[in-house]
Amino acid sequence: MLTPADKLIAEFDRGLRTLFGTPMAARPSPAAGLPEAEMDAAARRHAAALMRVNHCGEVCAQALYQGQALASDNAALRKTLAKAADEEIDHLDWSRRRIEELGGRVSYLNPLWYAGALAIGLVAGRLGDGWNLGFLAETEDQVGQHLQGHLDRLDPEDGKTRAVIEAMKQDEAGHAQSARDLGARELPSPVKAGMRYAARIMTGTSQWL
Numbered sequence: 001m002l003t004p005a006d007k008l009i010a011e012f013d014r015g016l017r018t019l020f021g022t023p024m025a026a027r028p029s030p031a032a033g034l035p036e037a038e039m040d041a042a043a044r045r046h047a048a049a050l051m052r053v054n055h056c057g058e059v060c061a062q063a064l065y066q067g068q069a070l071a072s073d074n075a076a077l078r079k080t081l082a083k084a085a086d087e088e089i090d091h092l093d094w095s096r097r098r099i100e101e102l103g104g105r106v107s108y109l110n111p112l113w114y115a116g117a118l119a120i121g122l123v124a125g126r127l128g129d130g131w132n133l134g135f136l137a138e139t140e141d142q143v144g145q146h147l148q149g150h151l152d153r154l155d156p157e158d159g160k161t162r163a164v165i166e167a168m169k170q171d172e173a174g175h176a177q178s179a180r181d182l183g184a185r186e187l188p189s190p191v192k193a194g195m196r197y198a199a200r201i202m203t204g205t206s207q208w209l
Helices: 004-020 041-071 075-101 110-126 129-153 159-181 189-206
Strands: none
Touching: 041 075, 041 110, 041 129, 041 159, 041 189, 075 129, 075 159, 110 129, 110 189, 129 159, 129 189
């Protein structure tokens, strides 16, 4: 059985691997085997910037789930969070690989956003299971909307990037439903609005930095 110190070290290691390591997906990338579309330089930069935002979002998701799990005493909830985090590792790898294929880079601001998301997760976890799950469900709903916006803005011929985003969107919907099945509470409208505002800041900065 792990001691509290062991758990802290393990979580610190997970954070370092998320930020500076190369997490490997358990599932093959949805883009694998698909042909690369013929796109001009501007379209490739645009797709890489969108995927940089998505990669940053997945870094934040790892930190968020980590904070929520650390602050929760509910074994079933921690299991749900762990499953979601594992699938988000797939997203991290898929996003990074697609960014590299497009000739782009990940965001310089990932450590900053990771720290912020971890703090938010710790706070959400201390509010009780219903609110913790509600925060998870609302986060995934907003991520799904954000991913749909990227699909709408992508070059229609860019099937590889589109396949990655569509698979991520499907997973996020599953995470949201799992949270609701476990008793997620509906968050107040001002909280939802605050989450959307914070997300706009993150996406706006990581698209360029």
